[in-house]
Amino acid sequence: GAVVSQHPSRVICKSGTSVKIECRSLDFQATTMFWYRQFPKKSLMLMATSNEGSKATYEQGVEKDKFLINHASLTLSTLTVTSAHPEDSSFYICSASGGLDTQYFGPGTRLTVL
């Protein structure tokens, strides 16, 4: 149990385009989902926390207009990187929690912006 999927696993896009990443909890209802960013050989950096049906809470320094997060249902959250630039290239990982439970992580999405 507690499986979280992410789609796509890899995406390459041109600078200036927008990219949407999906995070799904497959076998449980996720009241809260988290989005992280990870740079090569670095730890995870929390970007934002999203609760189903409400606006996401962004960490300091994360542009909410650049990284749009939607958590429309208990099994799906999306992260849209708008007007992507090469510096947005990174490994994005989501996690999902059913409440007070452990966070379960997706397999990650590698974004490359040319």
Place this chain on the structure above:
Amino acid sequence: SQELEQSPQSLIVQEGKNLTINCTSSKTLYGLYWYKQKYGEGLIFLMMLQKGGEEKSHEKITAKLDEKKQQSSLHITASQPSHAGIYLCGANQISSGSARQLTFGSGTQLTVLP
């Protein structure tokens, strides 16, 4: 904010050897999580510790949380190449509330030589 320090940063051991990874916090840990990550992939949940002095084991991996709840250790017995990866400790930032945010340590890169 809570900071987690992991040591060592990297570890190379011969197959069959035991090893220990440490995670130290500047503040009381309300929940301590251990995850394993293969580079470029998602995080696999290993164990969660909450109570001072708690110890949990799964197969050849044992995690402990000290009585003061500021330090945790992850011990692998008779290591195998399948244990190789990045081990991350994560801790809840606050003591109450739902789906609490995690702060992660910088990770320990484990290599097991056959």
